[in-house]
Amino acid sequence: MLLQPSSKRTTCGTADEVSGLRMTRQRQEVYRVLLAQRDHPTANDVFMRVKDGLPNISLATVYNCLEALVAHNLVRQVNFEREPSRYCPNLEEHGHFHDQGTGVIHDVKFKPGITLADVLELPRGAVIQDVEINLRGQLRLA
Amino acid sequence: MLLQPSSKRTTCGTADEVSGLRMTRQRQEVYRVLLAQRDHPTANDVFMRVKDGLPNISLATVYNCLEALVAHNLVRQVNFEREPSRYCPNLEEHGHFHDQGTGVIHDVKFKPGITLADVLELPRGAVIQDVEINLRGQLRLA
């Protein structure tokens, strides 16, 4: 899923868009950085990485870009406790395991064929829009 | 030495501890407020409620009390997105469903006999200390 400032496919008069989002240089670079190193960086981490390619970018812009990417479902925002938000380009439904020993956050997939309703006693009539599963623990390797 | 219930001081008397936590007047009141209205209040909500009984309590103390209660596993801290933390005296393992329509947070129980390992592909050797499950959605009542 490489993003490219693709050819001018101007249906209604718009230009290079991904998921209806105009792909500016800054958004491109923020997205590229997220794909390049999938270690759940914070906004500030992203800021520092993006500065290599765009030395004049501002932190506010990084926040703007991340917000735009999240709003257009290209990136997920991951909140852990009250820590700074982290960002994740893995769009599959998944949870996160935060290893307290190393600080590393691992993606955790659902077992195949499992749905939330199999697991939880949801309120009647509940329509779920978004699921967040966060685990904290240690990796005790044998 | 004979001890009579001292009528002068607080009704709670001396040095009673719960889970190794000294139960001061302030901690008692914070805890009581949480038990009385289980609507997942924020620290500030708790502050306002506690002021009825303890008009001189400070917000910092409410934070301290909540922290102490959480540390001693009498209360759970619930974090939703980047919103202010909420507090919950329900100690059963459970998740939270945040109804976007009303803003109400509902506790969500696991179905009986379900364990995390049934559902998630945990990393090998992962020892889970804490689980957080947050759902966002709407209640569409038929």
Add this chain to the structure above:
DNA sequence: CCCGATAGCAAGAATTATTCTAAATTCATG
């Protein structure tokens, strides 16, 4: 009962991730 030590409290200042503001720039489109 007295004393020193410790824990807890209150008030306000500090911290910090994030959002907002306003001005400048870029870009799409006519």
Add this chain to the structure above:
DNA sequence: CATGAATTTAGAATAATTCTTGCTATCGGG
């Protein structure tokens, strides 16, 4: 090219939470 909308930027503002400081209450030992 002109125009208006979207985007970027730098810095100020916001707000939940934490920290600091000085004070008070409580505990344990003589």
